[in-house]
């Protein structure tokens with residue numbers, strides 16, 4: 001079943017189109033990522049899904065409801081974690097959970113939720129005293145407190161250290177394992193690659209690509225990257241002539257050849273023919289970063 005449907009979404013601010021015909025569908029139980037450079041229109045798109053902004057044009061449905069006009073029907077079905085959320089510094093974790101639970105007719109079990117998110121030891125801690133990771137876990141708890149079918153998470157792990165980020169990823173996976181559909185806005189390639197079933201790459205208000213992480217990586221112009229140092233320099237022209245070689249660069253004594261599996265095979269034969277020994281030889285697969293750069297010309301790293 002389709003959990004989220006977005007068709008021909010348009011949004012203009014002051015004569016400038018920031019969302020320009022965006023369409024996608026998210027299946028029930030899917031983690032769907034929206035990735036793109038700053039200002040690409042990601043937040044505007046998800047805020048239309050959340051009913052926080054009204055589209056100028058287009059159709060948006062969440063669990064079959066129009067977020068712009070069917071807010072009461074949608075409230076128990078949709079959980080939202082806002083970008084740069086803040087709570088009153090003096091509010092304790094328990095008070096925040098109680099307050100948000102009071103918005104719903106049938107809230108989730110607060111104790112079970114706090115336990116699952118590792119918040120039980122912090123119930124009496126004031127929001128202002130929580131670490132970044134603890135705050136993010138609380139925001140996830142608040143997004144889940146209405147026991148929703150769909151949850152929107154916008155830049156969830158920005159500002160977290162690598163350990164806290166991984167903890168949050170495991171939580172997102174466990175949410176999905178419970179059958180909840182997740183719409184995730186992220187700036188992190190590793191996060192998108194690890195978590196998302198499918199990703200829409202948004203660029204200047206349009207979808208530049210929509211595919212599985214593997215499918216997107218397959219679109220990178222170079223699927224393999226060979227890098228090495230050689231005592232006897234290899235002729236760059238011979239390297240450029242390798243089948244399917246996309247580029248050859250030499251810097252600080254290391255040569256990098258971007259290409260495909262076929263390039264790698266031919267490169268090994270070339271080494272043998274010329275009797276050259278390659279030191280510190282590495283062959284790396286293309287990553288989502290490479291595909292992203294090819295698709296948008298932008299660098300998120």
Ligand SMILES: Nc1ncnc2c1ncn2[C@@H]1O[C@H](COP(=O)(O)OP(=O)(O)OP(=O)(O)O)[C@@H](O)[C@H]1O
Pocket residue numbers: 013014018036037038039040041042043044045
């Ligand atoms: N209320 C508004 N009024 C005018 N312009 C806006 C408004 N909200 C967003 N914009 C502009 O629309 C464009 C898209 O913004 P949006 O926040 O959707 O992008 P984003 O992809 O989420 O960016 P980021 O990664 O920086 O959060 C930006 O240029 C932004 O400045």
